[in-house]
Amino acid sequence: MDGSEIISGIKTKLQDFNAISVSKNYSDEICIKVDPQVFKDTCLALHKILPSPVMMLFALDERKAMGKFVINAVFASFRRSQWVILTMDIPQENPCFDSLAKSMYSANLFEREIWEMFGIEPKGNPDLRRLYLHDEVWPQGNYPLRKDFQKMKVGNLGEYKFGRVEGEGIFEVPVGPVHAGIIGPGHFRFSVAGEPIINLEIRFGFTHRGVEKIFEGKSISDAIRFSERVSGDSSFAHSLSFAQAAEKISGISVSLRTAYLRGIFLELERMYNHANDAGGIALDVGFSFPAAYASIIKESILALNEKLTGSRYLKNINSVGRVSVDFDGSKKSILQESIGKIKQDFDELVKILNSSVSFMDRVDTAGVLKKKTAFDLGVVGLAGRASGIPTDLRKYFPGIYKEAKFKMVTQGAGDVLARLRVRIFEFEESCRLIEEFAARMPGDEKIENDPKPKEGSALGYVEGWRGPVLYWLKTDSSGLIERCKIVDPSFHNWQALSYAVLGNIIPDFPLCNKSFDLSYSGNDL
Amino acid sequence: MYILKSRILKGVVTRHIDPKLSGEIESAGLELKSLIRKKFARSLYIREVDTGSCGACESEIISANNPIYDIQRFGINFVASPRHADALLVTGPVSKNMLVALKKTFEAMPEPKFVITLGDCALNGGIFKDSYYIEGPVKDILPAALHIPGCPPTPMAIIKALLAFLKK
Numbered sequence: 001m002d003g004s005e006i007i008s009g010i011k012t013k014l015q016d017f018n019a020i021s022v023s024k025n026y027s028d029e030i031c032i033k034v035d036p037q038v039f040k041d042t043c044l045a046l047h048k049i050l051p052s053p054v055m056m057l058f059a060l061d062e063r064k065a066m067g068k069f070v071i072n073a074v075f076a077s078f079r080r081s082q083w084v085i086l087t088m089d090i091p092q093e094n095p096c097f098d099s100l101a102k103s104m105y106s107a108n109l110f111e112r113e114i115w116e117m118f119g120i121e122p123k124g125n126p127d128l129r130r131l132y133l134h135d136e137v138w139p140q141g142n143y144p145l146r147k148d149f150q151k152m153k154v155g156n157l158g159e160y161k162f163g164r165v166e167g168e169g170i171f172e173v174p175v176g177p178v179h180a181g182i183i184g185p186g187h188f189r190f191s192v193a194g195e196p197i198i199n200l201e202i203r204f205g206f207t208h209r210g211v212e213k214i215f216e217g218k219s220i221s222d223a224i225r226f227s228e229r230v231s232g233d234s235s236f237a238h239s240l241s242f243a244q245a246a247e248k249i250s251g252i253s254v255s256l257r258t259a260y261l262r263g264i265f266l267e268l269e270r271m272y273n274h275a276n277d278a279g280g281i282a283l284d285v286g287f288s289f290p291a292a293y294a295s296i297i298k299e300s301i302l303a304l305n306e307k308l309t310g311s312r313y314l315k316n317i318n319s320v321g322r323v324s325v326d327f328d329g330s331k332k333s334i335l336q337e338s339i340g341k342i343k344q345d346f347d348e349l350v351k352i353l354n355s356s357v358s359f360m361d362r363v364d365t366a367g368v369l370k371k372k373t374a375f376d377l378g379v380v381g382l383a384g385r386a387s388g389i390p391t392d393l394r395k396y397f398p399g400i401y402k403e404a405k406f407k408m409v410t411q412g413a414g415d416v417l418a419r420l421r422v423r424i425f426e427f428e429e430s431c432r433l434i435e436e437f438a439a440r441m442p443g444d445e446k447i448e449n450d451p452k453p454k455e456g457s458a459l460g461y462v463e464g465w466r467g468p469v470l471y472w473l474k475t476d477s478s479g480l481i482e483r484c485k486i487v488d489p490s491f492h493n494w495q496a497l498s499y500a501v502l503g504n505i506i507p508d509f510p511l512c513n514k515s516f517d518l519s520y521s522g523n524d525l
Numbered sequence: 526m527y528i529l530k531s532r533i534l535k536g537v538v539t540r541h542i543d544p545k546l547s548g549e550i551e552s553a554g555l556e557l558k559s560l561i562r563k564k565f566a567r568s569l570y571i572r573e574v575d576t577g578s579c580g581a582c583e584s585e586i587i588s589a590n591n592p593i594y595d596i597q598r599f600g601i602n603f604v605a606s607p608r609h610a611d612a613l614l615v616t617g618p619v620s621k622n623m624l625v626a627l628k629k630t631f632e633a634m635p636e637p638k639f640v641i642t643l644g645d646c647a648l649n650g651g652i653f654k655d656s657y658y659i660e661g662p663v664k665d666i667l668p669a670a671l672h673i674p675g676c677p678p679t680p681m682a683i684i685k686a687l688l689a690f691l692k693k
Binding site: 132133134136137138144149151152177178180181182183184185205206207208209210211213214225226229230231232233235276289292295296298299302312313315348351352355356519520521524 | 526527528531540573574575576577578579580581582583584585586587588590591592593603605606607617618620621622623624625626630651652653655656657658659676677679
């Protein structure tokens, strides 16, 4: 399919639309370059016709080569299994662009990110507070993702201004960044009137490590190890997404056996996290028996991972064009036997949870995320599906999932129970998929995939357990990375938590939070 | 109700753990327990702080508390407040944004206290050490007495490292 259908779609919204260029470098990507004046309207048109939230919006510093900045917006056309990448140039003097956030809220955080990292101003965005670089330690005017950034220049430090709710009887409850449990750091500022939460503002950035800058100048084979350490519970999804982008650039297509092996590992990662969360949700209502039960299930999946790959978190096995572990007959039978046992244990866990009235009472109608809110925020993945938004890359960009007849699940209620149910269903579906993949996996193939350094850019995408993990990668002629933009689903979904908790009481916040279980490090990068 | 019903119908259900692993956990654990009894008057309380880790280290610390390893039965307890803690367990390469929180958490702990670093990032910034936003390593900020290496260290490695340290 070429881009003409998309272009004519845009023309139904913008009669005199003219692209500067339309190119199709890969079968699943359409790049449309437009004039900065029509960029905003084109984005809005794509948002309506596809329909898709902004999946990615990011800048590149091309001042050295071409004397300008570039901004890319990525949308997904699920129905057509296509990614649409819209591009515009930004002049290097007083760089700015028209903000999209007022018409399309899912662009908001991306715009703030572009502002703090590149100093390109989204004109008209009412909130330009920084997300990652805290005013208390990082002076304004230091833009770390600009190519000429060397070292932080000393300047005036400031303070972060939280949104405030004022009035009689309003309390503010600050929590974090150091929390009571063994979890990542984030700051939560609750405003409560009596018991119910009337506003929650979340401040991030505490795990900001400058990941995207670290990728720059690295070779592909070095950088893949970094991608595994972006978000520790999604190591495999991240390395796979990165590898796919690199494979597209080098023109490598992986063998079917590799694709199935990757499918198995991706589903194993989904399983241990879903089991962990089912237990976490039980724990956060004080129901410790199933929580302990779930942690045994998680442990057995981690132990299985170690037996199969040598790594409990599936690290160090993905590389461009292949995976470094292979399955002989004995590993295959270990896998099949273990999955059978794990499935039995999980069924038992589900029975325990379902038969407890007091547990159901706590999770039912707690932390509701409405479909409209979820859509406007651009919520993706598991949390989106629990609110009735049918997005799952495994369905719309199926690959090996097509043969395996992957079934996507959605729920309408958008509460903690709905998110739990999506997890339960997906866990069972993952068990089935792994058995299916293991059975379909063809025998040994000779793999000769030695990637040659190549210049280019491509998008990698994987449905991790939280949702789509996206990597947009650009390499130079010697194959070194020029820019790597990472979007973890947590980046889209954290803001949804602020809406889901409204009207709930603070003691239910851990429960609501666990039902999303988002990554701090994947968000903060 | 379901739990009660299956308890009556099935009796006590035990689970088969790899005997090699369970032997290893037991022997290391019991030794750890007797050392902790001697040195800390029954139990060692630990407060964990994440200064920018990817979350894998946290996941393994939590795993060390699961029913298979159950580090708590050997007298090691992870506490919610630094005020209750004997030791501070630090993960992550220390992001600039976490520097103040890390120092404050340490200050809030009563004496005597010591610091443990866990994971390759906490030792020297790990793969993130050259980043513009990293303050690490932890040992330059706080007096670190023990480092537990790994990316992430397994629960068994955590138990063994604590044991080896307390033996000294």
